[in-house]
Amino acid sequence: MAAAGCAERVRDRELLGRMNFHGAGSSKALCLPFMVAGQQVGYVPQAVASCLQQYPAVFSMPRGDEAPTCVELSMQLVSYEPRTAAVQGVLKELRSQQALPCLKEWREEVMYVMPCFCDTPLFSMECAATPLLGVKCYGASLNGYTWRNGQMYMWLARRAPNKPTYPGLLDNLAAGGITSGLGVRETLVKECQEEACIPTSLATLAKAAGTISYTYEDAHGGIHAECRFVFDLELPEDFVPQVGDGEVQEFYLCSLEQVKEAIGSSDFKPNRAMVVLDFLIRHSYIQPDEEPHYAELVEGLHRAL
Structure with missing residues (x-):
């Protein structure tokens, strides 16, 4: 058990290391700040910046002594609607060119772009394209748990095999x-x-439990800067989630020991493993006297975007 516990600790630290774009070894220094109305809202990888050079009426690239200093949304686009229309037009053209892999995941869903969550949105853009500009995205995640024979268990989902x-x-x-x-x-x-076919009457009982935040690079060089609002929901012992819209193929009820093992493995979506790690820390299933890297784990769950 001691060896297994040590392995879990190493894997948890490795997980948080992979999700830290602002740490050593990332491509952050090679990316260009993305500016809108004088405010930085993201980071643009070099390969994406090269594609955006085709659209000077929408994206400009002020130059320093030898190279561009940033990618800037045209100052001629002065409000939400024209910015949204212009950016979406560029993204749709790039999609038709099949120039960037993430655009194959186009969902016809848009997200606000703003410096901070409390700010007025500057424009909206297709969700699947947000890694191209490294803009901050926000989401909500649920830790669903229940009690059986005095022990806490957690419901986990397995993503459908056709998820992009x-x-x-x-x-x-x-x-x-x-x-x-x-x-x-x-x-x-x-x-x-x-x-998960959780009825509204039950879902509304979920308790807000804070946030986690992280930034990571995907295999195609996209940058994901994300803040997730975390909720905990105690489910009745006899409740069993059901597959709904097809994004999940199956649900499992797991002991917390099984959950701790799973989040350190390659079988768990990395950013969602962080949500569960946060749950285990908040509910004292990971203790500072037993985990020598406790402070490091907590810090790693709350990176500045």
Whole structure:
């Protein structure tokens, strides 16, 4: 057991290391700041910046002595609607050119773009394209748990094999991005109904439990800067989630020992494993006297975006 516990600790630290774009070894220094109305809202990888050079009426690239200093949304686009239309037009053209892999995941869902969650949105853009500009995205995730014979268990979902990202991996009971026009709890309730058939009367009992935040690079060089609003929901002992919209293929009821093992494995979607790690810390299933890297784990769950 001691050896297994040590292995879990190493894997948890490795997980948080992979989700830290601002740490050593990332491509952050090679990316260009993305500016809108004088405010930085993201990071643009070099390969994406090269594609955006085709559209100087929408994206400009002020130069320093030898190279561009940033990618800037045209100052001629002065409000939400024209910015949204212009950016979506560019993205649709790039999609038709099949120039960038993430655009194959186009969902016809849009997210607000703003410097911070409390700010007025500057424009909206297709969800699947957000890694191209490294803009901050927000979502809601649910830790669904129950008690049996005095022991806590957690419900986990396995993603459908046809999901465009992380197919077949373990996931939270319900989770999803906050799209334009929806609130945080509204998003959570919607995802609970759609993915796990949790009725509204039960989903609304979920308790807000804070946030986690992280930034990571995907295999195609996209940058994912994300903040997730975390909720905990104690489910009745006899409640069994059901597959809803097809984004999940199966649900499992797991002991917390099984959960601790799973989140350190390659079988769990990395950012959702962080949601569960946060749950285990908050509910004292990981203790500072037993985990020498406790402070490091907590810090790693709350990175500045």
